[in-house]
Amino acid sequence: MTVTVIPAADRHFWANEWLSSRQSFPGTGNFDIFANAHGVLAMHNDDVVDPGEGLDAHHHQNMEIVTWVVEGSLIHRDSHGHTVTLEAGQAGAMTAGRGITHSERNAASRASGRRLRVIQMWVPPHADELEPDHGYRDFGSRLAAGDPVVVASDDRSTPDPTR
Structure with missing residues (x-):
């Protein structure tokens, strides 16, 4: 197997007034997400969001979305x-399933000057039309201790944030 390392500076770049997005494969705009996917990984972005900004309510369906907060804080609200x-x-892990509308924003105020940095990954679900859901886990203490963190499971239950 051949491994190709693509430095962040060489990834697809997309930006607007409040978002800078380094995308492992193009996903913003008129791109066919699955035609640009890497196996089942449909989207892999490293995003920086200005204070007080973010994505207003938008809809997803039949997708699993994992969002790692690297810096700052993110507020998630959804229709469920x-x-x-x-x-x-x-x-945070969101099962879009039959359909969910949500917003994601930098929780910091504009005056604070604190940016938000997230890594977001999208993968198709094991089955379509699942019950929409959202859960989260805190890996901060494990990361600070240098413990490895692997996010993969066949467990479809809502994550226990204390584990």
Whole structure:
């Protein structure tokens, strides 16, 4: 197997007034996400969001989305009643299933000057039309201790944030 390392500076870059996105494969704009995918990994972005900014309510369906907060804090709100603020070291997992509308924003105010940096990955679900859901886990203490963190599971239950 051949491994190709693509430095962040060489990845696809997309930006607007409040977002800078380094994309392992093009996903923003008029790209065919699955035609540009790497195996089942449909999207892999390293995004920086300005203070007080973010994505307004938008819809997803039949996708699993994992969002790692690297720096700052993110507020997630969705149409199934989940509202959570994720801090650095925490990861949110959303099952879009039959359909979910959500927003993701930098939880810091514009005046604070604190940016948000997230790594986001999208993969197709093991089955379409699943029940939409959102959960999170805190990996901050494990990362600080230098413990390895692997995010992979056949467990479809909502994650226990205390584990």
